[in-house]
Amino acid sequence: MKSRNQAPAAALFLLPYATVFLVFVLAPILYGFFISLHKWYILAPRPEFIGLRNYRMVLGDDLFRLAMLRTAYFVVMVVPVGNALSLLLAVGLNQNFRGTAFYKVAYYLPVVMTVSVVAILWRWLYSTEFGLLNHYLGQASGVMHGVLPKVFPATWKTEWLNNPRTAMPSIALLSVWWGAGGNMLIYLAGLKNIPRELLEAAEIDGASPIKRFWAVTWPLLRPTTLFCVVMSVIASSQVFGQTYILTGGGPYYSTLTVILYMYQQGFGQYQLGYAAAVGYVLFAAVLVFTLIQFRLLRVKQ
Amino acid sequence: MKKRARLRRPFSASAFAAQAGMMIGALVMLAPVVWMFSTSLKPESAVLDANPKWIPNPITLEHFHRLFTQAQDFPVLRWLANSVFVACSVTLLVLIVTSTAAYAFSRLKFPGRDILFMVVIATMMIPGQVNLIPVFLIVQKLGWFNSYFGLIVPCIAGAFGVFLLRQFFLSIPVELEEAAFVDGAGLFTIYWRVILPLAKPALATLAIFTFIGAWNDFVWPMIVTSDISMRTLPVGVMIFQGRYVTEYGATMATAAICSVPTIIAFLIFQKRITEGIAMTGIKG
DSSP: OOOOOOHHHHHHHHHHHHHHHIIIIIHHHHHHHHHHTEEOBSSSSSOEEOTTHHHHHHHTOHHHHHHHHHHHHHHHHHHHHHHHHHHHHHHHHHTOOTTHHHHHHHHHGGGGSOHHHHHHHHHHHTOTTTOHHHHHHHHHHHHHHHHOTTTSOSSOOOOTTTSTTTHHHHHHHHHHHHHHHHHHHHHHHHHHTSOHHHHHHHHHTTOOHHHHIIIIIHHHTHHHHHHHHHHHHHHHTTOOHHHHHHTTTOSTTTTOOHHHHHHIIIIISOBHHHHHHHHHHHHHHHHHHHHHHHHHHHHTO | OHHHHHHSOOSOHHHHHHHHHHHHHHHHHHHHHHHHHHHHTSOHHHHTOSSOOSSOSSOOOHHHHHHHHTOSSSOHHHHHHHHHHHHHHHHHHHHHHHHHHHHHHHHOOOTTHHHHHHHHHHGGGSOGGGGHHHHHHHHHHTTOTTSHHHHHGGGGOOSHHHHHHHHHHHTSOHHHHHHHHHTTOOHHHIIIIIIHHHTHHHHHHHHHHHHHHHHHOOHHHHHHOOSGGGOOHHHHHHHHHHHSTTOHHHHHHHHHHHHHHHHHHHHHSHHHHHHHHHHHHHHO
């Protein structure tokens, strides 16, 4: 376009977004770091500057370390299982069976629901006495008891969310159910981008469907996989709503995740400086982990 | 096309098994949602049946009726109104501020443009939850705690829309604008009359994503409000459930009210959503 000085016009066009961006995105990043350098109680009259002491305390905090481990446990369950499921569903959709449109809707539907609805729905499904899961699994166990009485008890139930050993896997399961549809669509787009000629050539050469998948599809899908894995690591390391609503971090801290701990410190104990430091340490950890993933998954390209 | 038809396999056992697997998967994925709607339509006495029934019989609207008429200490209608107002405002404002910014970033020349854009994009890498505390303090300082401003304005600052629209604007041929420019149109006219109409598909995609995201937001409304009448539905659902732990029918009815708008939006704009995810997923 004609080279006129467009800077004043640009400033006008940018003004609305720039204002909110500055106040609610950019400033908070710096302000958050500033807060983390202070002893900052919500109710105290004046924050006290303490340098990096919050960070030192966070790193030496047993509960924080526990929360990091529990979060890592959650990520390690959700990311591989969730991505494998998403990819499997995408491969299924890509076969273009009859009814694919319906399948796509069914698999994606949970994604458009909010976390509180998902959580209270699953709290009931997981309920020891009234839950559908115990009901149907108990029935199945009763039936199998007739066949293999030693392996399957006649009546069976478990305390999904009240048992420290099963609480986190239960939360991981509902999170996989909730989120699998999102990555599925991205994998599906990736699959559609794979040149049909390559797959047909492999088929003519007599490669089985499984062989075709590993030899042609999987390597070509690598950028998509990298993207999905990285994004789900970032998202799942911030898990909050599920644990906040369903377990509050319990039983015995078995579902205490980092963002939940940050929330408890910030809005429960009013230690905002400390909570901000927790957030930054998590961010740093996730950032490092993301860079490692890029290294690992990209090198082979 | 002919070649493809030749290569299509005939009916086989493995295809049948795959098809069956897809169907079972669909039923498992849908089951909790169906259970929610089914329970919300059951009379309270039938909710905890020893043999779970998936199809309510008789069907009753008693839970919805009660929620909308009696529950004064749990203003579900007010929560619904809040959610509608907040989600619609966020969507509208996001469309306005990100499209003007994207226009500047994609079409206008000014010093520091690319660096500025990089800064905006870089913030997409920062997880939202980490910013929670500073944003909360800023909102509090502005006096926006417990207000619609607090619920709405911080949620329009995300960089995703700017990124999405700029990419789309760049794909629009410049010649169209040059023609308008020769005809004497100003920059705003070009933005409003040429760019925006051509960018409708991208704007629609952004609008749907923003609406569903804003509607479903849970953490921010929970933190920035404390007054029961300022809550949005997702937060309300949790409060309601905390109070009426054993009233599954009423709880599921609240959850259903909260889920219906996004489910309908998804069903209507399904194609746009799936294409949008594919597009941004690949580009991201």
